[in-house]
Amino acid sequence: MTILITGANGMLGEECVKLLSKQHFVVATDLQDGLEYDCAVTYQILDITDRQAVARITEQYQPDTVVNCAAFTDVDGCENQRELAWRVNAGGVENLSAALQNTSCRLIHISSDYVFDGTAGPYSEEQPPKPINYYGQTKLDAERIIGKSNLPWTIVRTNVLFGNTTLQKASFVRWVIEKLRHFETISVVNDQFGNPTWSYGMAEAINKIIEKDARGLYHYAGTDYLDRFEFALKIAEIYDLNPLLIRKTTTRALHQPAPRPFRAGLICDKIKRELDVPSYSINESLTRMKGNS
Numbered sequence: 235m236t237i238l239i240t241g242a243n244g245m246l247g248e249e250c251v252k253l254l255s256k257q258h259f260v261v262a263t264d265l266q267d268g269l270e271y272d273c274a275v276t277y278q279i280l281d282i283t284d285r286q287a288v289a290r291i292t293e294q295y296q297p298d299t300v301v302n303c304a305a306f307t308d309v310d311g312c313e314n315q316r317e318l319a320w321r322v323n324a325g326g327v328e329n330l331s332a333a334l335q336n337t338s339c340r341l342i343h344i345s346s347d348y349v350f351d352g353t354a355g356p357y358s359e360e361q362p363p364k365p366i367n368y369y370g371q372t373k374l375d376a377e378r379i380i381g382k383s384n385l386p387w388t389i390v391r392t393n394v395l396f397g398n399t400t401l402q403k404a405s406f407v408r409w410v411i412e413k414l415r416h417f418e419t420i421s422v423v424n425d426q427f428g429n430p431t432w433s434y435g436m437a438e439a440i441n442k443i444i445e446k447d448a449r450g451l452y453h454y455a456g457t458d459y460l461d462r463f464e465f466a467l468k469i470a471e472i473y474d475l476n477p478l479l480i481r482k483t484t485t486r487a488l489h490q491p492a493p494r495p496f497r498a499g500l501i502c503d504k505i506k507r508e509l510d511v512p513s514y515s516i517n518e519s520l521t522r523m524k525g526n527s
């Protein structure tokens with residue numbers, strides 16, 4: 235099978251490239267040059283906001299599946315740069331849908347718990363979305379664009395992704411580890427809840443979706459539901475770092491441009507029941523990550 239992955243240099247994209255290329259021919263794409271891969275992976279630069287480039291690449295490789303991991307994921311950046319945020323997160327999906335219509339290629343798109351308002355999480359697939367920031371709005375717009383298309387599609391929502399990928403840029407886990415290793419004090423909010431998700435587990439879920447040709451909307455996340463402060467404490471524990479350097483703060487005190495859903499996170503019973511996908515605790519994920527780093 236030929237699988238085209240967008241956003242392949244991102245945290246999830248890289249994990250998907252590594253896992254899916256064990257069994258499939260993968261075309262990895264992103265804005266800039268990526269990793270050197272083995273022969274099962276071809277790398278191409280692709281900006282998903284460029285409709286003609288998207289059409290050209292899908293025409294050239296004729297993928298059986300596209301996994302759209304590309305996104306503008308900086309939540310405050312999206313609040314301040316709305317036009318760009320929409321062009322990447324929703325316009326990019328319009329371009330993919332347009333390029334793939336009249337083909338049998340299926341589109342697997344990654345979405346977020348930020349489509350919810352965070353008053354009643356964790357959320358199941360049946361609960362109505364109601365984003366409270368512009369990032370969440372663009373993710374919901376993308377879901378609606380896909381829902382209206384005539385493509386075979388799967389949308390997988392996840393939350394608080396973390397992993398050990400080579401090209402990984404800013405990530406909460408990396409930030410906590412780096413700061414504590416340098417004996418710096420950090421302030422972490424104790425009022426934003428979610429179920430942090432190991433990017434490797436998420437790649438496994440996507441692999442299962444491909445294997446079983448599962449369609450529709452799924453939630454996938456880790457097994458522990460907790461706030462960010464508690465998550466930081468777990469990181470310190472597993473990585474043998476000083477937890478006393480972690481101070482509690484509140485979202486309000488941070489004065490971030492984008493409002494955050496407080497009780498977010500996802501209920502993942504459907505994907506477990508239908509696809510028998512494993513999900514991981516924070517302890518297991520971080521312990522295995524530490525072992526591999």
Ligand SMILES: NC(=O)c1ccc[n+]([C@@H]2O[C@H](COP(=O)([O-])OP(=O)(O)OC[C@H]3O[C@@H](n4cnc5c(N)ncnc54)[C@H](OP(=O)(O)O)[C@@H]3O)[C@@H](O)[C@H]2O)c1
Nearest residue numbers: 241243244245246281282304305307344346392393394395
């Ligand atoms: N991270 C989380 O906690 C989280 C939670 C819920 C859902 N998600 C969703 O999961 C998916 C993957 O997230 P992630 O954490 O892996 O994100 P990430 O690390 O930020 O990766 C996204 C990748 O997409 C690239 N990209 C940005 N604009 C693009 C464009 N116009 N065309 C092609 N590529 C572009 C980025 O490049 P640059 O870095 O150069 O911009 C980056 O390499 C996204 O859909 C995200 O919304 C993430």
